[in-house]
Amino acid sequence: MKMTRRDFLRFGFTSAAVAGLGGSLEGCFSPPVEVPRKVMRTAGKAARIPSTCLLCPAGCGIIGEVLDGRLVKIVGNPRHPNNRGRLCSRGHAGINTLYDPDRILQPLKRSGGRGEGKWTRITWDQALEEMAKRFTALKMGGRAEALWVEMGAPGSRELMALDFLRALGSPTVFCEGDGLGVNEGAAQRLTWGTEAPVYDVSRSRYILNFGANPYESDELYIPLAQRIIGGRMTGAAKLVTFDVRLSNTAGRSNEWIPLKPGTDGIVALALAHSIIQQGLHDREFLSRWTNYPLPRLVEHLAGYTPEQAEKISGVKATDIKRLATEFAQAKPATVLAGRGVSGHQNGVQNERCMMLLRAVVGGIDVPGGCCLPRKMDLGEPRWKSPFFSSLQALTALKEGKGQPDIYLCYLANPAYAMPNTAEALSLLKDEKKIPFLVVADTHLTETGALADLLLPMTTYLESWNLESRPAMDLVPFVSIRQPVVAPLGKSMSLGDALTGLAKRLGEDLSKAFPFGNSEEFMEKAAARIGGLAQEGGLEGLKKEGVWLDPTAKPEYRTYEKKGFSTASGKLEVYSTQLQEKGSPPLPSYIPLKAHEEMKEADFILAVYQPNVMTQRLANSKWLAEILHASPLWINRRSAQAMGLKNGDRVKINSPAGSLTVPVRLTQGIHPKVVALPEGLGHWELGKIARAKRYRSSDFDTHELWWEQQGNGVHPNRLIPAQFDPAGGGAAWNDTVVTLTKV
Ligand code: SF4
Incomplete structure (x- = not known):
């Protein structure tokens, strides 16, 4: 690779020399030379560009303030219905990620042993040719499923990438790590046919919180925290937190009740038992909208007395009885649950116990209760994957139950995110198990360090997507992610990289994925959203950052019109699917x-x-x-x-x-x-x-x-x-x- 004097000065002598010879990455691309000079002045009118934060699953609406082509500040978008103009500290600090001197701004190919840290700079053309050769082999062999794609950025779905992968033949796509609560999602799908519920907490009068920490971190962090605070200020809702630790949320609750890890389920069952014993349950909901006869449910709960729960969890029986009465009488009331509940080997059962407790007081899809998620349909292609998460994928790999030809990590870092780091590293280093590892990321992550090909991705502040998150106010909306500044260095969005790849994969793929660039795709994706075209289409979204149907009103008890999305159409207190897996079909406590x-x-x-x-x-x-x-x-x-x-x-x-x-x-x-x-x-x-x-x-x-x-x-x-x-x-x-x- 020829190195000019300008390149030499640009990248520094040491790094330039070692990169050309297949050396260490250290310092190669610092500083990113394309960054416009630092703006220090305090006067001048900044351009304000709305977009969406991608630093956690909440997906808050942001506005990037840009002066002379440089992002100088990130603030909340007041028009966004979920975060309503507020951001957390991470959202404001997104600017650090964009201008981080440690960003990868150049495609790199491994030139030593895997993980040895030796790289050669290559062009995007070379990187795409290399990928096209391997993707073509899969396509010709009808083995699209041997492409494993691990998607990071939980909560977001990269629409353009999913369209491309669908056109390629539906490879194996799964999420990074286990960040979104795989057990929690599984329990909810088994119980009411969907996942990611919305807690209508601003209308709640009583909130029982099991192991969630919404004042500090949550999948809907800022949108949820501000509504809990609102509900407590305006409706004087009581907040009671069960947690092994005095979290920020527990510390700001009316009561913090420590309990033994993994025993949340039995406490919830004892609360349900006590509520029914006092005749405070919602007989109508349980009889009409669950799939298990109430008298038999009472029999099932008979073994879960407050005294029994005290022995196992350490929570006093007198507290359980008192809280059961308060909770059931203070309608509307709801139950929050977090990873403290489901991040266990009995996590699915624990979360099912939470669902039962919500149902016992009829707090399902009602004002102040636990509501079915409302999201806008973005026309995203869907197909079934054998895995939900990298934990499941790498477990299959370890056990010889699955193997990729190509493993592509997009903003995903399984070497760090997986439990048992030593084992994860050994699997990812094994070239027999993973013949070709491509990492598309903004930084040299722990997984990137093991890559065969390292693709420099744009950050969320330089890329496009349409985003939909569960609507806190129950009216679905779409928000846009659009570049607030031009991509730095040779970084490229995944969508644009796939456009280049599609052109190299033959006529049929070019026809199935006929986009020139990301913005062109966004035009088509926006046109798939009913009602948006009449309200300004993509141009309107680019200006406002978000769109929802202005005539739509929040609706409750939607199950009364169409039932639940389960086989019985009811909330499945009794799960035949769990029974078939050898797990208790009724919500139960399983000792660890x-x-x-x-x-x-x-x-x-x-x-x-x-x-x-x-x-x-x-x-x-x-x-x-x-x-x-x-x-x-x-x-x-x-x-x-x-x-x-x-x-x-x-x-x-x-x-x-x-x-x-x-x-x-x-x-x-x-x-x-x-x-x-x-x-x-x-x-x-x-x-x-x-x-x-x-x-x-x-x-x-x-x-x-x-x-x-x-x-x-x-x-x-x-x-x-x-x-x-x-x-x-x-x-x-x-x-x-x-x-x-x-
Ligand atoms: S809560 Fe999440 S999405 Fe919202 S600003 Fe913070 S990091 Fe970004």
């Missing part, structure tokens, strides 16, 4: 064997997502400055019994590995639980994520003051790759660990 066999010195490890961090954001300079350490939460009394004081270091040992961390003593955690935050402890992603100070075009990178403190730890190194067989989702919160003072 490892927890029952715990010894005196054992703890259960819980993981939580802090409000400023996700696994993709650890290289954000603003967010990493706020959070870069992983102290282990431990109950003060448990710690003192071990002779531990604040800041002492302990080695955490689990069946999957060990980590050494300082402890933080607190009263805000169950005495048999210890907890670590997610999102830290990266060994790739970027220098800030690794707490390394460095010189770049952004002088802040030299101001990194926490280098000595390190970058925290990654709890997935401790968590075995085990899951709930009924749902296939990971058991994030079941790991039994021991602690040793070091």
Whole structure:
């Protein structure tokens, strides 16, 4: 590869030399030279471009303020019906990701052994030719399913990519990791035929929260948090949180009730039992809209008394009875549930217990209750995939039950996101199991470091899509993701890359996927949305950022018109599908064997997502400055019994590995639980994520003051790759660990 003097100066001597010879990536593309110079002035009128945040599944509406071609600020879009102009700290910090000097801005091909860190720069033409050769072989052999595509950016569906993949012959597409609660989704589909419910909490008078943390992090974080706060301010709703840890939400609840991990289900069943015993249940709903006779349900619940629940969960029977009465009398009332409920080997049953509790008070699709999701139909192609998540895909790979010819990760990082990091790395490194690994991402992630081909992707601030999220106010809407600035360097959107690929895959694919670029596709996609064309079409969306039918009103009890999307048309308290899988057909508590066999010195490890961090954001300079350490939460009394004081270091040992961390003593955690935050402890992603100070075009990178403190730890190194067989989702919160003072 010829290197001009300009290139030499552009990329720096060392990096240019090693890249040309197949050397380290370190520093290759820092600084991104195409970034317009930093804008320091405070006067001038910025262009305001609406778009959609992609930094968590909530998909808030944003406005990018752009001066002289440079994004200077991200604010909330007040027209967006879900977030109504508000953003979280991560949303504002999205600007760090865009202008991160560690971004990958050049296609790269592996030139050493897999994971050895040696790369050769190639052009996009070369990258697409390489992919076309391999994709053609699959297509000709009628083996499209041997292309495995792992999609990151949970909550978003890349419409253009899905259209392309459909045209290619429906390969195997699944989601990254297990971020969206695979067990929770499975339980809901089994029970009422859909997933991702909307909690109509601004109208609730009473909210029972099991293991969700909406004041800090949630799939609908900012939209949900502001409605809970609104409901509590205006309707004086009571919020009661059951959680193993004093989360931000628990700390701001009227009551926090700690319980033993994985026992939420039996508490919910005991609440249901107590409500029915007091005659406070919704007899009409249970009789008419569930598929199980009420007298037999009463018999089933007879074994789940508050006293029995107290023995197992530690929650006092008197509290269960009191809360059952309050909850059932304070209509409308609802039950929130998070990964603390479903991230267990009994997660599907736990979530089914939550669904039953909602149904017992008739709180299904009613004002203030748990509502069926309303989303706009974007005409997205759908086909069945054998896996929901990378955990299921890599488990199949490990067990020899499936194998790709090509594994394409788009904004997905299974090497980091999967439980049991050591095992995930070994699978992804194995060239016999994964012959060709393509990673399309904005940064050199842990998975990217193992790639055969690394494609530089645009960020969400430089790319197109149409987005639909569950509507908090029950009127479906569509929002646009559009570039607020031009793509940096040689980064390209997935849609544009696939357009180039389609042209190389023969006439039939060019005809089936006949788009010149992403914007052209967006015109067609917008035309698929009923009513939008009359209201301004894509141009209107580009201007406002969001569209909903102005005449539409929220509707409740939609099941009365068309039933539930289940085989019986009812809410399936009794699931024949679960029965066929050998799981209890009625919502039940399944004890966790490892927890029952715990010894005196054992703890259960819980993981939580802090409000400023996700696994993709650890290289954000603003967010990493706020959070870069992983102290282990431990109950003060448990710690003192071990002779531990604040800041002492302990080695955490689990069946999957060990980590050494300082402890933080607190009263805000169950005495048999210890907890670590997610999102830290990266060994790739970027220098800030690794707490390394460095010189770049952004002088802040030299101001990194926490280098000595390190970058925290990654709890997935401790968590075995085990899951709930009924749902296939990971058991994030079941790991039994021991602690040793070091
Ligand atoms: S909650 Fe925060 S990170 Fe998530 S979409 Fe909204 S602004 Fe972005």
